[in-house]
Amino acid sequence: MTSSLLLLVLFDGLTQAALLFLVALGLTLIFGVLRIINVAHGAVYAFGGYAAASVGTALVTGDSIGLSLLPILIGGISMGLLLGAIIEIGVIRRILAMDEVMQLLATFAVFLIMEDLQRFIWGTAPVSVGGAVDAMGSVTIANITYMSYQVIFLPISALIIYLALRWTLGHTRFGRQLVAVAHNREVASAMGINAKRIGLLTFCLGTVLGTLGGALASPTTTLVPGTGGDMMVLSFAVVAVAGLGQITGTIVAALLIGVAKALSVHLFPELDVVVPYLIMLLILLWRPQGLFAVTQSRRV
Amino acid sequence: MKKIIASSVFGAVLTFGLATAQAQTKPAELKIPFATFLSGPAAVFGIAGKAGAEIAVDEINAAGGIDGVKLKMLVIDEGVGADKLLSEYRRLVQDEGVTVSSAAISSGSCNVLAPVAEDLKVVNVLWGCGSEKTLEDRRYKYVVRPASNMTTDFTSAALFLVKNKPDFKTIAVINQDYAYGRDSWEIFITALRAIKPDVKVVAELFPKFGSTDFSSEISRLQALNPDVIMSGTWGGELDTLVRQANQRGLMKKTIWVLPLAENSLERLGKGMPDGVIVGMRGDYYFLDPNLSKDPKVKTFVEKFKAKTGGYPTFPAYQGAVSMFAIADAYNAAIKANGGKWPDSAQVADAMHKLKLDHLGRKIVMREDGQGLQDNLVGITKMTPNFPFPVIDNLTLFPATITQAPVGLKAVEWAKTIKPELVQSPEIKKQ
Numbered sequence: 001m002t003s004s005l006l007l008l009v010l011f012d013g014l015t016q017a018a019l020l021f022l023v024a025l026g027l028t029l030i031f032g033v034l035r036i037i038n039v040a041h042g043a044v045y046a047f048g049g050y051a052a053a054s055v056g057t058a059l060v061t062g063d064s065i066g067l068s069l070l071p072i073l074i075g076g077i078s079m080g081l082l083l084g085a086i087i088e089i090g091v092i093r094r095i096l097a098m099d100e101v102m103q104l105l106a107t108f109a110v111f112l113i114m115e116d117l118q119r120f121i122w123g124t125a126p127v128s129v130g131g132a133v134d135a136m137g138s139v140t141i142a143n144i145t146y147m148s149y150q151v152i153f154l155p156i157s158a159l160i161i162y163l164a165l166r167w168t169l170g171h172t173r174f175g176r177q178l179v180a181v182a183h184n185r186e187v188a189s190a191m192g193i194n195a196k197r198i199g200l201l202t203f204c205l206g207t208v209l210g211t212l213g214g215a216l217a218s219p220t221t222t223l224v225p226g227t228g229g230d231m232m233v234l235s236f237a238v239v240a241v242a243g244l245g246q247i248t249g250t251i252v253a254a255l256l257i258g259v260a261k262a263l264s265v266h267l268f269p270e271l272d273v274v275v276p277y278l279i280m281l282l283i284l285l286w287r288p289q290g291l292f293a294v295t296q297s298r299r300v
Numbered sequence: 301m302k303k304i305i306a307s308s309v310f311g312a313v314l315t316f317g318l319a320t321a322q323a324q325t326k327p328a329e330l331k332i333p334f335a336t337f338l339s340g341p342a343a344v345f346g347i348a349g350k351a352g353a354e355i356a357v358d359e360i361n362a363a364g365g366i367d368g369v370k371l372k373m374l375v376i377d378e379g380v381g382a383d384k385l386l387s388e389y390r391r392l393v394q395d396e397g398v399t400v401s402s403a404a405i406s407s408g409s410c411n412v413l414a415p416v417a418e419d420l421k422v423v424n425v426l427w428g429c430g431s432e433k434t435l436e437d438r439r440y441k442y443v444v445r446p447a448s449n450m451t452t453d454f455t456s457a458a459l460f461l462v463k464n465k466p467d468f469k470t471i472a473v474i475n476q477d478y479a480y481g482r483d484s485w486e487i488f489i490t491a492l493r494a495i496k497p498d499v500k501v502v503a504e505l506f507p508k509f510g511s512t513d514f515s516s517e518i519s520r521l522q523a524l525n526p527d528v529i530m531s532g533t534w535g536g537e538l539d540t541l542v543r544q545a546n547q548r549g550l551m552k553k554t555i556w557v558l559p560l561a562e563n564s565l566e567r568l569g570k571g572m573p574d575g576v577i578v579g580m581r582g583d584y585y586f587l588d589p590n591l592s593k594d595p596k597v598k599t600f601v602e603k604f605k606a607k608t609g610g611y612p613t614f615p616a617y618q619g620a621v622s623m624f625a626i627a628d629a630y631n632a633a634i635k636a637n638g639g640k641w642p643d644s645a646q647v648a649d650a651m652h653k654l655k656l657d658h659l660g661r662k663i664v665m666r667e668d669g670q671g672l673q674d675n676l677v678g679i680t681k682m683t684p685n686f687p688f689p690v691i692d693n694l695t696l697f698p699a700t701i702t703q704a705p706v707g708l709k710a711v712e713w714a715k716t717i718k719p720e721l722v723q724s725p726e727i728k729k730q
Contacts, residue, residue: 119339261516
């Protein structure tokens with residue numbers, strides 16, 4: 001492999017990994033605290049994208065970076081908070097004590113309802129909003145033109161969000177309470193922590209990460225019915241590779257899958273689709289709990 | 301004497317009985333299942349096709365229906381998958397007494413439905429699917445396609461490319477990874493190699509159907525720097541591909557050939573640059589200088605705009621024409637049946653002999669059920685009249701020179717195309 005090809009693969013992988021990480025981070029955070037695999041997370045991603053595109057289209061008036069980005073972020077984050085609160089209060093807290101299969105079925109039902117709602121609200125015509133990408137311009141790396149939005153802004157944003165989350169978990173009252181509930185819900189509750197409130201806030205935070213992923217993807221892609229399904233499956237692969245509930249592991253797994261996908265497009269395009277699942281399969285055969293999860297004894 | 305009377309009565313009863321058996325009961329309404337994508341990425345085409353078909357049905361009913369019988373569309377969602385689509389289709393045929401249907405968009409759905417319609421003796425109009433193989437691999441009595449197929453669309457695109465931009469040496473493809481993406485590339489490159497044997501393929505990329513990001517593919521295409529990039533991608537995926545390629549400057553350096561991009565122009569707006577070779581299925585273009593003034597076409601465009609808020613693209617016309625074809629076939633069959641309501645076999649027979657004259661140039665049906673429809677290809681150009689590019693340098697490719705003859709596989713036929721075909725006087729600029 002030549003050095004220029006390696007550079008291309010790394011940058012292509014980085015652009016894919018940034019969005020994948022944000023969405024998978026939301027999924028793994030929710031699992032870490034609530035012990036629930038939220039199948040509706042893909043629909044959450046799509047809602048974030050559509051909301052950002054709607055607000056962006058309605059409010060973007062200038063060519064400046066700030067004016068292009070702000071409406072997208074407002075649309076995505078607001079939608080995340082709204083959806084997070086509705087789904088957690090309406091569904092999640094009612095199924096926490098249920099069997100895992102029932103939890104999967106319930107969140108899958110939410111996914112299907114949201115897919116129909118999405119079609120009802122935004123229709124079937126492709127939706128997009130491109131101002132932010134154009135406003136940030138392009139950079140040339142190894143004679144290949146990249147959009148600054150994809151190779152600079154998205155990875156840096158993902159890194160900032162990761163560092164901010166780590167800092168919040170380690171240095172704030174909410175973060176410590178969240179870690180305590182993630183470690184042991186019953187003990188945390190016995191110590192006086194309002195686990196229900198932490199559950200709601202965590203679910204909202206995880207959902208915001210999902211909608212933010214969709215919002216940040218909206219300037220580079222076109223939203224159509226079914227957008228969420230693809231991202232949901234890929235983010236599950238990332239979470240499975242990292243190990244459920246592993247925040248730092250998620251960033252490594254997202255990079256691994258992003259770079260492997262890019263490498264396959266350049267060298268073995270026929271394998272592009274299977275590569276993420278091949279990696280997942282190999283890693284789960286080697287370490288069934290994922291790359292970064294620590295084997296835990298079963299609580300009885 | 302008694303024997304003579306008895307024989308006469310028996311004969312009369314037999315004759316009456318046979319006559320009654322041949323005459324079909326005229327239904328209170330003609331129920332027509334219309335299979336289209338209401339969900340998933342292909343709904344971009346599906347909803348437009350449904351709107352077009354509804355406009356046609358309203359028009360036919362407003363004019364009194366078919367011999368007084370009103371049409372009623374029964375819409376089926378193709379997005380549920382082939383198995384469920386088939387179950388729903390069978391249920392409608394059995395429970396609703398269906399004798400004619402219009403299905404479907406996906407070539408996969410068409411391939412699954414065609415033999416079932418044939419077995420059930422239901423006349424099925426393949427209204428949106430482009431794979432030539434559906435009618436090539438088996439001869440059907442009850443299945444027809446009153447529209448062009450991918451052979452015409454992609455051969456026309458190859459001819460247009462060589463005619464207008466002859467000085468290229470290398471080409472790459474980026475198509476969706478499913479039957480249509482693979483088959484359309486096979487037709488295109490076979491035709492192109494026949495016309496320009498020295499062309500070199502530098503990359504064949506088939507990203508997953510439903511892809512939302514083409515960053516890596518665009519990097520690879522930039523690195524390979526082909527003279528031409530062909531993509532039969534359509535719908536939202538084409539929008540994403542064009543936006544990302546344009547943002548990264550790939551559309552400035554390379555000649556792009558997008559045979560189905562007419563459907564994306566209004567959505568992409570300024571995101572689609574000038575100078576891109578674009579086409580459509582058939583000759584349905586709302587700004588076609590030869591047809592846009594036609595009162596029928598003008599009314600259809602106005603009705604579609606009022607109904608959906610946008611200009612009709614080719615799936616809308618195809619949906620409408622499928623309904624007009626059904627009405628035409630029934631009217632012809634009724635005439636041939638002495639004014640009586642025809643059975644499915646008579647309608648199927650009439651369908652194979654139609655010369656359709658609706659919303660485009662005439663479509664002549666062949667004995668294999670494939671319609672001969674001309675194809676339009678042109679180059680994008682921004683004008684002050686619309687906030688999106690229009691198709692300039694519009695060129696008409698007659699189906700008579702871009703369609704494989706009956707009995708010959710399209711790919712085999714494409715190998716026999718001669719380079720001189722590019723200069724054919726039958727290819728006309730509009």
